[in-house]
Amino acid sequence: MTKPGLAEGVVVVTGAAGGIGLAYAKAFAAQGRRVALCDRAERVATVAEEVGGIAAGLLGVVMDVSDEASVNAGFARIEAELGDVSVLVNNAALFVDLPFTKWRDIDVATWDRVMGVNLRGPFLCARRAVDGMERAGAGRIVNISSTTAHVGGHQRLHYAASKAGVIGFTRALAREVGGLGITVNTVAPGSTQSEGVRARYPAAVLEAAVAARAIPRAAVPEDLVGTVLFLASEAASFVTGQTIVVDGGHVFL
Template sequence: MGRVQDKVALVTGGASGIGLSSATLLAKEGARVVIADFNVEGAKEAVNKIKAQGGEAAGIFLDAGDETSIKEAVEFTVEHYGKISVLFNNVGATNLKKDLDVVNMDLDEWDRLMNLNLRSVLLGSRFAIPHMIKAGGGSIINTASMAGFFGDSIRAAYGASKAGVVNLTRYLAAQYGRHFIRCNAVAPGLIFTPAAQNNMPPAVLDIFAKYNALPYHGEPDDIGNTVLFLASEESKFITGQTIQVEGGHYIANPTISDFEEFMKKKQG
């Protein structure tokens, strides 16, 4: 038996990166998976790959900025597979050209990111919870970010929206735990997704690597395996938590790497 055998999972933003990894691993371990993504062709391609590996999945369109589209994704999941056991709220976005510091950011971008990154989590949960209660419980998993815990020179809207995800996760856990519904989040650091590889200059990747405690970048499966754990009964006594999967990037005094370099030069 697989780790999530007979569970039904809705994975939003599941056509690529973290979502694709999570959907693939869930299906491999026995879940029937609905992949919902704005890139519907990518979702269907992911479904074909899962089915080729012996898994069960369906792909649908999702506009996570639209309430009706989110509701329809949940309803499709229940109608297609009879229930929803796992909801992975994984859609998120950022825009480095518009989401700047507080004085200079585009205020329309603030509203867009709050809607896409935070309100979508609220709505997905809002529509899934009644079905989970009827089924006797479930697991909601949200994609937060390390940006929700620390300040930065830009991406104020993104960071604030992800901080909201962290606390909304606690509220969902507190309000629905008595219905056997768990809610947790995963906070990735820099994950070496195709988008990161294609959009981030090597020099920027090197800066992240410099401050990681571990000498390598995270990969989508590092998050996918965490999602799989949170979806499974292995985590049945864990709720309201945000698991930070970030390679130890934030665990030490940020000057430690530079100080070590200074000491090496002094000794040399």
């Protein structure tokens, strides 16, 4: 049997019920890809329908990325209804919903919940996605970190630590799966005006982010899409273990 290549495989985007994840999912769909939009939010099924639905190869899957059984069940459904996965975008995170908390006031349960979603989530999804990538003979894993990992996040110690962890996870996994034709990279966005950010962040914070950039304008989810599409493409086949900052020129690695 001919192996489906990278471009024919299914794309999984986690945290795709809205915000930046939905922008990634729409961009892959526009390329004619079959896309599984996964989110713990039940509205993901409706969102997938709005983008085109199963007739267009788009499936909404309710999945809690921090929960092993939920991830395994979600991937089993994706494989049964859409086929083997060749691209995974690990975008789901506790981010907008996470209150700002002084570091000593972060309780252990919240710390563990952040690590569970933001770090265990990418691990569980990658572990399951690699099954299909091995069968396809190629794969791309794109993990979403944050420039918070580089500059520190005010009153978000758990979030910053989890997003720095994503970078180490990327490097270590890249070394283990490179021989299988699978690349693993990180995109680190700067402050980006997703609908959640626009609704919850004070204007002064958003303005300060703009002022700190070489390109002094607000970032929108679509600013991140090109880099994710590139890393998921054949053109990026020799790029792995890397972190690409997409922030209009604030953090220079």
